[in-house]
Structures are given as structure tokens and as C-alpha cells.
Amino acid sequence: MKTEFSPAQLADPDIAEANKILRACVHCGFCTATCPTYVLLGDELDSPRGRIYLIKQMLEKDRPPTQEVVKHIDRCLSCLACMTTCPSGVHYMHLVDQARVRIEKEYVRPLPERLLRAVLAWVLPRPGLFRLSMILARLARPLAALLPAPKAAAASPSLLGRIKAMLALAPGSLPAPGPAGGSVFPALGTRRGRVALLQGCAQQVLAPRINQAAINLLTRHGIEVVLVKDEQCCGALTHHLGRDDDALARARANIVVWLKEAEGDGLDAILVTTSGCGTVIKDYGFMLREDRDFAAAAAKISALAKDITEYLGSIELQPAQQQSDLVIAYHSACSLQHGQKITHAPKELLSKNGFVVKDVPESHLCCGSAGTYNILQPDIANRLRDRKVANIAKVKPDMIAAGNIGCMVQIAGGTSVPVGTRLSFSIGRQAVLGQD
Ligand code: SF4
Numbered sequence: 001m002k003t004e005f006s007p008a009q010l011a012d013p014d015i016a017e018a019n020k021i022l023r024a025c026v027h028c029g030f031c032t033a034t035c036p037t038y039v040l041l042g043d044e045l046d047s048p049r050g051r052i053y054l055i056k057q058m059l060e061k062d063r064p065p066t067q068e069v070v071k072h073i074d075r076c077l078s079c080l081a082c083m084t085t086c087p088s089g090v091h092y093m094h095l096v097d098q099a100r101v102r103i104e105k106e107y108v109r110p111l112p113e114r115l116l117r118a119v120l121a122w123v124l125p126r127p128g129l130f131r132l133s134m135i136l137a138r139l140a141r142p143l144a145a146l147l148p149a150p151k152a153a154a155a156s157p158s159l160l161g162r163i164k165a166m167l168a169l170a171p172g173s174l175p176a177p178g179p180a181g182g183s184v185f186p187a188l189g190t191r192r193g194r195v196a197l198l199q200g201c202a203q204q205v206l207a208p209r210i211n212q213a214a215i216n217l218l219t220r221h222g223i224e225v226v227l228v229k230d231e232q233c234c235g236a237l238t239h240h241l242g243r244d245d246d247a248l249a250r251a252r253a254n255i256v257v258w259l260k261e262a263e264g265d266g267l268d269a270i271l272v273t274t275s276g277c278g279t280v281i282k283d284y285g286f287m288l289r290e291d292r293d294f295a296a297a298a299a300k301i302s303a304l305a306k307d308i309t310e311y312l313g314s315i316e317l318q319p320a321q322q323q324s325d326l327v328i329a330y331h332s333a334c335s336l337q338h339g340q341k342i343t344h345a346p347k348e349l350l351s352k353n354g355f356v357v358k359d360v361p362e363s364h365l366c367c368g369s370a371g372t373y374n375i376l377q378p379d380i381a382n383r384l385r386d387r388k389v390a391n392i393a394k395v396k397p398d399m400i401a402a403g404n405i406g407c408m409v410q411i412a413g414g415t416s417v418p419v420g421t422r423l424s425f426s427i428g429r430q431a432v433l434g435q436d
């Protein structure tokens, strides 16, 4: 695609990067077929190609984002299916990330929306506050039924619709918190390795059993696990809201504590059990490429970051001692399949642990979770969830496995089939076997 940035504009490293990305796009439109919002809404401006064009216009003309640009960028799930499909290697993620930052800085949203986004950005990365908010949401849930239904034909989601969506996502009960940062879990038997395990923010409140199962499995296979003290939310949540100052501050803080751990007792990897976080940590190197003080360290941390299934693929797991005919529908989280290009390892892990694994039709399409998307765009998110659940039902599973806590919560909201992570089933079985 031809671009028309001035030399002065190209002196800005972000614009230079955007220019490189835009020039790679040949307007072929292949990406439209796999874009969930285009598939649902059929509007070119809700397709990757349409959004790329809108971003190009905004950046080239150096003008503030218009309401139309914001509407279509807000509707993007950042699922990155377009990046998997694109034959020209267009790095849509870095382009839309840049657009979101510009929108956040230059576009004045209506006050209720500003407040809602500020609350989400403040509460979600803080596990203590998030736990409290979940308890309050659970208490307030009966009130949701009393709230009037939002107008179906509204151009953008109403605050009421978003509050209802938030209340609907609150779980019926919360498990006890998992182990605190600073805990070290020694390897059982001979030590073969040492890893840090990302504690996460929403996941440690909603499902601490996932990391507990990972710790059980890793230590049983001779891997020492450390939960690094003073680690923070990885920054993914605020990064996707366009609040890069917050996201980069969190990235820097994590880099400092992880490097200290790596240079102290040593780390073979930083393991992540929530793929949305893994995608962002693997991008720290890019996000901080212009920061002289952090660029090299960020690249080092990104290289150390691994999805847990990647790491488990590199160590020899004890064979499963049980087979079963339980059918697991594997939901491939977008951040795992499109963001990190990890598609086979989770399924292999499940198969090796004795389950019958089935792929879900239209597996490239997002379930609608996408960070805070199911709160900010509840109508589209619900349609995507219903479509996902209907596709899952086609393989008649006994259980559903996913690689991301957001997907688990989202899918569980539309089905009575039990939902867990691809890890909790495999690791759960491995861990149980280990205790036998
Ligand atoms: S598939 Fe790639 S090159 Fe083609 S329009 Fe989409 S982003 Fe551009």
C-alpha cells in the first residue's frame, strides 16, 4: 500500500514502524474472511483491511481520531486472526496497538465511558481490588435483572449494557487465594531446572488452581518454581485499553524483578499459564525498543517468556497411566493460536494424558472474551460466544479446555459443559497420578 508520510513524520519511530506495516499490506482482503467482526457485521470498516485504511488516514493526516475511527477500532477484538491469514505478513497487532494509544491520548470519550475505562484499568490489574469487585458484583447480580434492557439498535454499547455484562461475568463464588509472591517450590528429587511462574491478576483471583496444578506438575518433574516477589500484572489489560504509560510502567517493574531473579538464583524460563499475558510479555522487547535503559533487558525477558505448554514440550513428561474415552473440545485461545502461533502443543499435552481431543469448527474465530471486550462490547461478544458454544456443541464434548482464563469465563457463560484450561485437565491428571 502506498503511503504518504512526510520525512518529519517518519523521524518518529512509531510512525516509521506504522509506515513499514502499512506498506506491507497489498489490499488483497484475504484477512476479511477470518475476521470475527467482519463475519458478524459485514461492514468493510469492521474488517482488518478497513481498519488498516482508517488508521492510515488518521496517522498520515496527523489528525485526531474521529468518532467513526474510534467506533471501528473499539470493535476490533485484537484477536489477530487477520495476522494468521495475511499472506503478506502485515503486523496488524503493532498497528492497532498504536491506534489505540493515539485514541486514548487524543479522543475525548463520553464521561460515563471514560469513568468505566478508568475503573477497569484501575481494578483489573490489582488482584486485591479485583477480588473485592467480584464479591460486590456477585451481591449486585440480582439487581441486573431489574435494570432496563439496553436499546438494541444503539450505535454503540450503552453504559447500562456494559454494567449488565460486568455483573453477568462475576462468578458465583471465589476460591481461596493461592500462594503469595516470593514463594519458592523446590523440585522433588534431582533438580533439572528452575522457572518463574507468572502469577497473573484476574486468574489468581478466579482460578488459582491453574497455577497450583502447574506447580505440582513442574516440581514433580524436577523443576523448581518461584513466584517472583513484587511482580505485577503484565500490563496486557491496560495495553489493550491504549493506556501505554501504565502498561509500560508495569513491564519495566516486572523486568527489574525478573532480571534480579534470573541473575540471582537463575531462571530457565518465565512460564505463563494465561496466553493473553504471554503474548504481551513476548512483545516487551518491541514495546520497549526505544527505551535505552530497558530495551536490552526487555528483549531478554521476552526471550525467556514461554507458554507453559511450550516448556512442557521441552521436558520429558512421565507417561499417563490412565486412558479414558472422555472427549475434550479444545478451544484454541486467539492469543495462543494467532498471537503466539502455538497450536499443537496444548492438544498433544491433552492427548498424551489420555483424553480424546476434538478440534472445534471455526476454531479461528474468537469467543468474544478478548480482555475487557466482553464488558465494553457486550453485544458482539455475546454473539461470538453463542457462535463458539454452538460450534463446540457440534463435537459433543464431555469437557471443554481452553488456554486463557478470559476464554474460560466467557465460554462457561454460555454452556453447561464443564470448562477448564488445557492445563488443568492434563496437569490435574498428571498431578493426581503423581500423588497416587
Ligand atoms: S490479508 Fe494482509 S495484505 Fe491482504 S488486505 Fe489483509 S492485511 Fe492487507
Ligand code: SF4
Pocket: 034, 035, 036, 037, 038, 046, 047, 048, 051, 075, 076, 077, 078, 079, 080, 081, 082, 083, 092
Ligand atoms: S484483530 Fe481480529 S477483530 Fe481485529 S481486525 Fe484482526 S481479525 Fe478482525
